[in-house]
Amino acid sequence: MQTTITARPLTAQDFAPYGDVLAAEGQADKIINQGFCGRWHDRARLDFGPDGRAGISIFKAEPRSLPYTLDLLERHPEGSQAFIPISMTEWLVIVAADAGGAPGRIAAFIAAPGQGINLHRGTWHGVLTPLHAPGLFAVIDRIGATPNLQEFPLEVPRTITR
């Protein structure tokens, strides 16, 4: 069993099984606004289900420190969830593969300042984990009448290190 997981730098390629990386990285898809702005166009696979709608919320999360004890994973079976950093600091992203309806192998990433993510619908993840105050994020996820939340407490907590 993985009891200690080493976080690695967040890259779009490594994160692809779990979601999308949202950042002004590499060449812009479009140059707009009379050449004064780069647009990294349509970079997230958003999904809010047939009965939900998109919402934008602001999260202010308490910073955590490494090594971090992970004792809970969760997922949103009815929609995607995107985290766009407002405070330009690194933060911790924890995801896991699905293994028959429960979390399988866990992966951890250090998001660089300015990197955001979009978790695809149903992706197991740790809750928002900034590493520096003020931990401000814009969150785009499903607003609907159902809880859209499945939590999975870990019987054996894991240690996430850098």
Ligand SMILES: NC(=O)N[C@@H](O)C(=O)O
């Ligand atoms: N519960 C909530 O709004 N946030 C969590 O889903 C999270 O991933 O941080």
Ligand code: NI
């Ligand atoms: Ni979540």
